[in-house]
Amino acid sequence: MSTPTAREKTDWDIPHYAGDHHEELSFIRKYVFSTDHKVIAVQFLVMSLVFLALGGFLALLMRWQLGFPGQPLPGGTLLPETMAPGGIILPEFYNSLVTMHGTFMIFFAIMPLLVGVFGNLLIPLQIGAPDMAFPKLNMASFWMAVPAGLIMLASFWVEGGAAGAGWTAYAPLSASGDFTGVYLGQQLWLLSLFILGFSSIAGAVNYITTVINMRAPGLTWFRLPLTVWALFITAVLVLLAMPILAGALIMLLTDQTIGTTFFLPEHGGEPLLWQHLFWFFGHPEVYILILPAFGIVSELLSNGARKAIFGYHAMVLAIAAIAFLGWIVWGHHMFMSGMNPMLGTTFMVTTLAIAVPSAIKVFNWLGTLWKGNIHFHVPFLHAAAFVALFIIGGLSGIFMASAPVDIHIHDTYFIVAHLHYVLFGGSLFAIFGGIIYWFPKMFGRMMNPFWGHVHFVGTFVFYNLVFFPMHGLGLEGMMRRLYDPTQYAWLADLQPWNVFITWAVFGLLAVQVVFFVNFVASIWTGRKAEANPWQANSLEWSVPSPPPHGNFEAMPIVYRGAYEYSPPDRKEDFILQNEPPRDPVGDRVEPEPQPTGGLEGSE
Amino acid sequence: MNQTAITAAVRRPMPGLGVYNVKLGMWVFLLSEVMFFTSLIGAYIILRFAHPDEFAAPGVVLNVPLTAVNTFILICSSVTMVKAYAAIERNEQAGLKLWLTATILLGSTFVGVQVYEYIHLIQEGFVATAVAYAAEGGPLYGSTFYLMTGFHGLHVTLGVLALLWILTRAVKGVYSSQNLGGVEAVGLYWHFVDLVWIVLFTIVYLI
Amino acid sequence: MQNDGETAHPPYMLIWGVLAVLMFAKVGVSLIGMARWVSITLLVLISLLSAFLVALYYMHLRFEPRKLWILAAVPIPLIIILLALVSQDFG
Numbered sequence: 001m002s003t004p005t006a007r008e009k010t011d012w013d014i015p016h017y018a019g020d021h022h023e024e025l026s027f028i029r030k031y032v033f034s035t036d037h038k039v040i041a042v043q044f045l046v047m048s049l050v051f052l053a054l055g056g057f058l059a060l061l062m063r064w065q066l067g068f069p070g071q072p073l074p075g076g077t078l079l080p081e082t083m084a085p086g087g088i089i090l091p092e093f094y095n096s097l098v099t100m101h102g103t104f105m106i107f108f109a110i111m112p113l114l115v116g117v118f119g120n121l122l123i124p125l126q127i128g129a130p131d132m133a134f135p136k137l138n139m140a141s142f143w144m145a146v147p148a149g150l151i152m153l154a155s156f157w158v159e160g161g162a163a164g165a166g167w168t169a170y171a172p173l174s175a176s177g178d179f180t181g182v183y184l185g186q187q188l189w190l191l192s193l194f195i196l197g198f199s200s201i202a203g204a205v206n207y208i209t210t211v212i213n214m215r216a217p218g219l220t221w222f223r224l225p226l227t228v229w230a231l232f233i234t235a236v237l238v239l240l241a242m243p244i245l246a247g248a249l250i251m252l253l254t255d256q257t258i259g260t261t262f263f264l265p266e267h268g269g270e271p272l273l274w275q276h277l278f279w280f281f282g283h284p285e286v287y288i289l290i291l292p293a294f295g296i297v298s299e300l301l302s303n304g305a306r307k308a309i310f311g312y313h314a315m316v317l318a319i320a321a322i323a324f325l326g327w328i329v330w331g332h333h334m335f336m337s338g339m340n341p342m343l344g345t346t347f348m349v350t351t352l353a354i355a356v357p358s359a360i361k362v363f364n365w366l367g368t369l370w371k372g373n374i375h376f377h378v379p380f381l382h383a384a385a386f387v388a389l390f391i392i393g394g395l396s397g398i399f400m401a402s403a404p405v406d407i408h409i410h411d412t413y414f415i416v417a418h419l420h421y422v423l424f425g426g427s428l429f430a431i432f433g434g435i436i437y438w439f440p441k442m443f444g445r446m447m448n449p450f451w452g453h454v455h456f457v458g459t460f461v462f463y464n465l466v467f468f469p470m471h472g473l474g475l476e477g478m479m480r481r482l483y484d485p486t487q488y489a490w491l492a493d494l495q496p497w498n499v500f501i502t503w504a505v506f507g508l509l510a511v512q513v514v515f516f517v518n519f520v521a522s523i524w525t526g527r528k529a530e531a532n533p534w535q536a537n538s539l540e541w542s543v544p545s546p547p548p549h550g551n552f553e554a555m556p557i558v559y560r561g562a563y564e565y566s567p568p569d570r571k572e573d574f575i576l577q578n579e580p581p582r583d584p585v586g587d588r589v590e591p592e593p594q595p596t597g598g599l600e601g602s603e
Numbered sequence: 604m605n606q607t608a609i610t611a612a613v614r615r616p617m618p619g620l621g622v623y624n625v626k627l628g629m630w631v632f633l634l635s636e637v638m639f640f641t642s643l644i645g646a647y648i649i650l651r652f653a654h655p656d657e658f659a660a661p662g663v664v665l666n667v668p669l670t671a672v673n674t675f676i677l678i679c680s681s682v683t684m685v686k687a688y689a690a691i692e693r694n695e696q697a698g699l700k701l702w703l704t705a706t707i708l709l710g711s712t713f714v715g716v717q718v719y720e721y722i723h724l725i726q727e728g729f730v731a732t733a734v735a736y737a738a739e740g741g742p743l744y745g746s747t748f749y750l751m752t753g754f755h756g757l758h759v760t761l762g763v764l765a766l767l768w769i770l771t772r773a774v775k776g777v778y779s780s781q782n783l784g785g786v787e788a789v790g791l792y793w794h795f796v797d798l799v800w801i802v803l804f805t806i807v808y809l810i
Numbered sequence: 811m812q813n814d815g816e817t818a819h820p821p822y823m824l825i826w827g828v829l830a831v832l833m834f835a836k837v838g839v840s841l842i843g844m845a846r847w848v849s850i851t852l853l854v855l856i857s858l859l860s861a862f863l864v865a866l867y868y869m870h871l872r873f874e875p876r877k878l879w880i881l882a883a884v885p886i887p888l889i890i891i892l893l894a895l896v897s898q899d900f901g
Binding site: 133134137201206209213215216217219243248250251254258261266267269270555 | 631636639640645646654731743747750
């Protein structure tokens with residue numbers, strides 16, 4: 001190689017490692033406008049847990065109305081007259097509750113928890129990098145998400161209330177305030193998501209560049225932990241799907257404000273175009289909300305079972321296959337839209353095809369557990385619950401993927417049950433497990449395992465009590481986004497079930513208090529964590545808890561994959577990825593891996 | 604070879620795609636931009652396909668000769684941009700500043716002509732809103748036209764601002780043949796915006 | 811694969827000339843009354859050619875590693891999928 005020239009200059013506008021010189025940073029640069037990926041991860045964690053709690057509170061208000069329609073909410077008089085006069089929730093406010101619960105949970109809780117928190121925390125640590133490729137862009141990404149969330153929150157108090165057209169904002173309902181009575185609220189909703197789109201795309205650019213360019217020497221593509229794979233593929237989905245939403249949001253916003261006519265049929269617009277654009281974004285978005293959870297669960301199951309993940313390559317290919325198929329199935333959300341029936345059949349076939357890679361993943365998770373020396377620690381329990389609940393959610397998904405069955409269950413509580421089985425039973429269980437597992441890398445302490453078990457068991461029981469009966473309600477014909485089920489004779493008989501679910505929701509939320517208290521208390525009073533409390537293999541466990549600024553003393557060198565648990569010739573049942581191999585004959589150290597090409601890079 | 608022999612020279616990250624971070628990051632960002640324009644242009648194609656009567660034949664409402672000249676200006680700005688990059692690759696500071704300035708002037712001219720075109724179109728009743736639309740075709744034509752060309756114009760404007768920033772840094776002498784990531788990244792963005800216009804000009808003005 | 815900057819530059823001015831000619835050719839195709847499907851096909855082909863020239867030479871894709879080509883091509887199938895499937899639902 002000759003002297004480095006412009007095109008060869010791949011090295012390296014990269015940040016410094018911990019061993020390099022550092023200047024002392026002021027409080028603001030260290031904790032508020034920080035460029036350290038670990039601090040940004042914690043910032044995302046705090047933000048999204050707040051919105052998670054808020055979303056849960058909105059759900060509680062909805063459940064009160066469904067369980068006890070027309071009865072004043074306890075303490076409901078504290079709500080403004082425009083929302084709940086005398087504590088009784090207004091139908092218009094209920095529309096806002098439905099919309100904002102979905103919006104907050106999807107865009108401001110689950111998505112930042114999975115992508116913002118774990119993406120920021122794990123990608124640099126698990127690939128042996130000192131930070132993201134563009135730390136300032138990373139900081140900007142967080143500080144764009146915050147105003148987006150605040151704008152969304154503020155829309156509750158503007159005239160007409162918050163957006164009420166559902167989180168899918170179907171036109172023409174959303175395209176003109178005349179239909180919902182919500183003008184400014186809907187516009188703020190659009191604006192907020194548009195800003196959040198910038199934040200997500202900035203994050204995705206960072207993640208993709210970092211994973212491609214900054215892996216430690218020896219860390220070939222097929223030695224990466226599955227979390228990194230999942231987050232990388234998720235970032236690709238975010239990168240390509242969010243702009244589609246941004247374009248659609250702009251068109252809807254101009255329809256609302258200046259009077260264009262993209263989605264309003266009275267001047268030649270096409271409401272169905274919104275549905276197509278929204279779901280062309282929306283279905284990849286669904287996988288954005290579950291793929292990182294796949295990665296986290298693989299990590300936790302393998303660690304708990306003390307076994308290599310079963311079928312590592314198949315796991316990677318399954319994630320990639322799901323991500324690709326996610327682009328050609330969006331029409332299955334629109335079977336009832338009056339779509340061309342031939343097109344509906346196409347979407348039905350492609351959707352059912354997704355069952356194949358999903359089943360491969362479940363099979364491999366079970367294969368990982370098979371004959372494992374299982375340690376039932378709290379993160380493992382969450383991962384195991386994820387697999388169980390994801391199977392239920394996946395099976396109910398097959399029902400609605402079949403167009404003829406979907407005609408019956410479309411827009412009923414069956415759908416509500418399904419989406420909560422994958423989003424709560426799936427993603428959120430993985431998130432809880434992940435937070436507990438990587439808590440030491442964020443705060444340097446362990447969360448209390450006893451209260452962790454209490455929270456897990458309580459959540460698992462109450463979660464199923466809340467959402468499983470919804471399958472039955474949906475099959476009996478209870479429609480989603482319904483304000484008052486008792487107004488229909490056939491649903492009035494089922495009202496005891498709605499009352500039961502509402503009480504179960506109280507239990508579910510009460511158990512979450514245990515988690516929040518455990519979380520906050522453990523930050524200051526938890527047991528101090530050693531570097532590798534879970535005896536895991538990947539690179540983040542080779543550095544102190546919490547890792548210093550710059551993460552690694554120097555660039556680590558990787559000798560093996562992330563899942564080589566229980567190696568035959570060792571006392572310990574784990575081996576760090578960067579531990580140099582020992583030669584049984586002498587003290588000769590294996591030659592260090594030479595950097596080689598990308599995907600086809602040799603083992 | 605032993606542990607201590609692992610020198611800093613060996614400790615290099617795995618080669619990714621063989622391009623440095625800023626360039627790779629810009630390419631990745633441009634993929635996102637492709638999808639953004641896909642949603643805008645795709646909406647136009649679908650709407651026009653669904654409602655052919657809402658749109659006028661080429662040259663009836665829109666001023667094709669004026670925009671052809673404007674397109675030529677943007678193509679010229681692309682060649683000046685690439686000349687700026689070629690100059691700094693050979694470490695020619697004067698050439699970099701000269702060609703950057705030319706690119707900025709051409710880009711600004713493009714935006715200026717577009718504003719002039721907008722003013723004339725609006726006076727003729729070709730507007731984006733459904734209520735006030737008074738030209739050939741229907742309001743969908745106006746809505747989609749201003750959406751696509753407006754967002755393209757916004758991108759050109761942002762590109763001019765980015766080039767101004769690059770120019771101030773060039774005046775300070777930041778760039779050299781060893782340090783030209785900024786010039787190359789903004790150049791990629793600029794050519795991409797040019798590329799989008801080539802597509803837009805065809806499907807909005809000529810088809 | 812590595813271009814060390816010492817090699818001759820790509821023919822920037824030649825590409826510029828070709829782009830200008832293609833652009834005026836498009837205007838000509840559009841203004842001469844041809845059968846609509848002929849002129850649309852010609853226009854799409856010419857603008858795709860122009861776009862590829864810009865990407866290959868001005869954005870230097872021609873001189874980049876093949877893996878970057880793959881990266882740059884990622885949105886193309888998605889665009890085709892979107893337009894092909896959605897257009898089935900209209901018209």
